[in-house]
Amino acid sequence: MTDTPAHPTDPFDAEALNAAEGLDPVNPAYAQVLRIATALNLIPLAIGASVFDALLIRHIGGPYGLITAAAWVIAAIVIVSFPSRRVSRWGYKIGEGQLRVARGWLFRTDTIVPFVRVQHIDVGQGPIERWFGLSHLIVHTSGTHNSTVTLPGLHADLAAAMRETIRRHIQTDFA
Amino acid sequence: MSDVAAARPATPATDFGDEPDWQRLHPATLALAIVKLGPRSLNFLPAVAALGFTGNWVYIVPAIGAFLLFSLLAAWFQWLRFRFLVGDDEVVIESGVFARQHRTIPFDRIQDVSIEQGLVSRALGIAKVGFETGAGGKENDASLDAIALDSAQALRTTIRAHRSGEAAAPVVADAPEAPPATEDRLLFAMGPRQLLIAGLFNFSLAALAVVGAGMQFFDGLLPFDFNVFDPRDWIDIAEDYGLDQWLLAHRWIAGVGAALSLIFIGFASGIATMFFANWGFRLTREPRALRRTRGLTTRTDVAVPVKRVQAAILVTGWFRQRFGWHELRLQSLASDGGKENDHQVVPFAKLDAIDPVLDEVAIRRPDAGQSWQRSHGIVALGGLIGAVGATIGGLVAVSFGQNLGWFGPALGLLIGAGSLFGARFHRWADLGEQVAIRRGAWKPKTTLLPHASVQSVDLKSDFILRPLGLATLVFGVPGGSSLGAHEIPAIPLAAALDLRTRILAARARS
Numbered sequence: 001m002t003d004t005p006a007h008p009t010d011p012f013d014a015e016a017l018n019a020a021e022g023l024d025p026v027n028p029a030y031a032q033v034l035r036i037a038t039a040l041n042l043i044p045l046a047i048g049a050s051v052f053d054a055l056l057i058r059h060i061g062g063p064y065g066l067i068t069a070a071a072w073v074i075a076a077i078v079i080v081s082f083p084s085r086r087v088s089r090w091g092y093k094i095g096e097g098q099l100r101v102a103r104g105w106l107f108r109t110d111t112i113v114p115f116v117r118v119q120h121i122d123v124g125q126g127p128i129e130r131w132f133g134l135s136h137l138i139v140h141t142s143g144t145h146n147s148t149v150t151l152p153g154l155h156a157d158l159a160a161a162m163r164e165t166i167r168r169h170i171q172t173d174f175a
Numbered sequence: 176m177s178d179v180a181a182a183r184p185a186t187p188a189t190d191f192g193d194e195p196d197w198q199r200l201h202p203a204t205l206a207l208a209i210v211k212l213g214p215r216s217l218n219f220l221p222a223v224a225a226l227g228f229t230g231n232w233v234y235i236v237p238a239i240g241a242f243l244l245f246s247l248l249a250a251w252f253q254w255l256r257f258r259f260l261v262g263d264d265e266v267v268i269e270s271g272v273f274a275r276q277h278r279t280i281p282f283d284r285i286q287d288v289s290i291e292q293g294l295v296s297r298a299l300g301i302a303k304v305g306f307e308t309g310a311g312g313k314e315n316d317a318s319l320d321a322i323a324l325d326s327a328q329a330l331r332t333t334i335r336a337h338r339s340g341e342a343a344a345p346v347v348a349d350a351p352e353a354p355p356a357t358e359d360r361l362l363f364a365m366g367p368r369q370l371l372i373a374g375l376f377n378f379s380l381a382a383l384a385v386v387g388a389g390m391q392f393f394d395g396l397l398p399f400d401f402n403v404f405d406p407r408d409w410i411d412i413a414e415d416y417g418l419d420q421w422l423l424a425h426r427w428i429a430g431v432g433a434a435l436s437l438i439f440i441g442f443a444s445g446i447a448t449m450f451f452a453n454w455g456f457r458l459t460r461e462p463r464a465l466r467r468t469r470g471l472t473t474r475t476d477v478a479v480p481v482k483r484v485q486a487a488i489l490v491t492g493w494f495r496q497r498f499g500w501h502e503l504r505l506q507s508l509a510s511d512g513g514k515e516n517d518h519q520v521v522p523f524a525k526l527d528a529i530d531p532v533l534d535e536v537a538i539r540r541p542d543a544g545q546s547w548q549r550s551h552g553i554v555a556l557g558g559l560i561g562a563v564g565a566t567i568g569g570l571v572a573v574s575f576g577q578n579l580g581w582f583g584p585a586l587g588l589l590i591g592a593g594s595l596f597g598a599r600f601h602r603w604a605d606l607g608e609q610v611a612i613r614r615g616a617w618k619p620k621t622t623l624l625p626h627a628s629v630q631s632v633d634l635k636s637d638f639i640l641r642p643l644g645l646a647t648l649v650f651g652v653p654g655g656s657s658l659g660a661h662e663i664p665a666i667p668l669a670a671a672l673d674l675r676t677r678i679l680a681a682r683a684r685s
Contacts, residue, residue, distance in 0.1 A: 108635065110633065112632050141651055142508075143652050146631040
């Protein structure tokens with residue numbers, strides 16, 4: 001954590017954002033994971049919009065093609081440009097007996113979980129993540145708010161190592 | 176009855192014989208099932224109505240009979256297939272008619288044993304025993320519904336004795352009725368007089384709304400055609416007594432009558448709810464827990480383990496505050512019944528009566544001289560947006576010719592003013608070992624949160640707070656509602672960072 005006074009940070013520069021708060025960036029490959037996940041969500045929507053356009057708008061004699069074009073353009077923009085930005089705003093820091101996870105820019109949340117308060121830990125890997133050799137770490141606390149804290153975009157080995165680190169701390173503090 | 180009376184689990188059951196002594200629920204539970212049929216038969220009403228409308232009147236009585244028979248048979252089967260076993264250090268419950276469920280609960284994992292008695296249960300001398308295990312979700316908690324009251328109390332004593340015996344010598348006392356080492360101390364009790372005062376302050380507009388809505392709804396059904404909220408009805412009444420001429424000249428009398436009845440209903444419902452909920456209120460300190468018994472018809476007996484208490488919440492009202500009346504709730508891992516998330520341990524008392532209770536859970540109340548820090552006025556923004564939304568919505572409705580739409584701007588004005596006013600009451604103070612958060616003008620609420628209860632801290636900022644150099648702190652605390660997380664909204668970033676560091680440095684609450 002830095003004590004430097006708040007200075008204007010370029011919100012579009014991942015390094016600047018994370019460096020200003022003393023955070024490590026997540027694996028850039030996570031952008032690909034997010035991109036594919038977003039595509040899987042949006043392409044069916046775009047197809048749906050096209051079908052709607054073809055069936056209904058043409059039927060009632062509206063301006064055919066407008067909705068289809070807009071849907072695909074928006075989907076393309078969101079799929080191409082948003083994931084890398086979102087990834088650049090994820091940051092984490094492990095150490096000093098605590099895990100720190102920050103995410104988002106418009107609505108930024110910076111969560112700290114002391115290792116002592118961790119109930120149990122999951123390391124998960126979805127099919128897309130497996131493709132890129134990534135994992136996500138889920139930390140469970142007993143708090144009602146933040147009962148799970150998820151940190152995605154970690155190299156599988158790193159996630160396992162973090163899990164071991166946290167687990168060791170849980171054990172040492174249990175006496 | 177007799178085998179349930181043998182619920183004293185002190186008898187080492189497994190020594191002789193291979194069949195442990197399984198017990199059943201109290202047979203009177205079946206009587207309870209009949210009572211529960213009442214509300215449930217409402218589901219049956221549409222079917223009866225359908226039969227009636229189609230003219231098949233003859234089938235109604237057989238249909239109802241079949242329904243009753245089937246329900247009773249189901250209840251009986253359930254009773255037959257439900258058995259439980261109190262072992263030396265665990266409770267085993269087997270249930271289910273077709274799909275069997277076998278559940279083992281070690282005494283060590285039972286945080287809290289609650290005993291609840293409804294009106295009918297009290298007449299039958301039975302009680303529902305709930306085991307709070309701290310497992311997530313209400314439906315995960317096991318309960319015995321219902322067993323004889325004395326065996327319920329014996330069961331609880333056994334489990335408590337087991338828990339407090341962990342640290343002590345492992346002598347298994349074979350008399351679970353043996354009183355614990357330190358006797359229970361009475362911390363707080365409410366007599367009828369105090370309940371009456373509390374009830375007067377409990378003036379409830381909510382109940383009024385319900386009564387009003389009910390009167391509107393059942394207007395056509397009531398045997399008498401009278402609506403206390405309608406001044407015209409008062410005029411009608413007056414007519415019967417020949418007062419109408421006089422009344423027409425003095426219309427305000429009718430208004431006063433309506434207002435008086437409103438006030439009367441408000442007070443009466445406040446007093447009634449207070450008496451029903453808190454009759455015979457007693458809060459005692461037991462070796463490990465605070466124990467609360469209360470209730471007029473439904474009597475509940477709940478223990479809050481002191482070490483499980485996560486935070487204390489002091490609630491008051493804008494009016495009762497002037498007289499120094501407060502309510503104390505404790506946020507614990509276990510939740511309090513179905514509706515409340517926090518345990519109400521002092522419903523209505525002056526602060527000097529609350530302090531001893533707070534002492535027991537090692538939470539300190541900020542004194543009058545405490546200097547509070549304020550949240551930024553930007554916290555009113557949410558309310559203001561809501562107000563604008565209501566205004567726009569209302570005006571749109573008006574533009575469509577719906578005159579009721581004028582409620583929108585009026586409501587918006589109220590919401591806006593309320594949120595602007597209320598924003599001034601968001602305050603917080605760090606008391607060293609705990610942080611105090613205060614909010615609300617209409618219903619001031621002070622949360623006393625020990626640093627050690629905090630499991631995680633969120634530092635949130637967004638595109639509005641960031642340019643102002645502000646941040647919101649949200650604390651992850653066990654127990655309580657998942658909707659109402661404890662937070663300090665819109666405080667200077669530096670103060671937020673500093674507070675976060677100090678809170679995270681605290682050691683776990685033992």
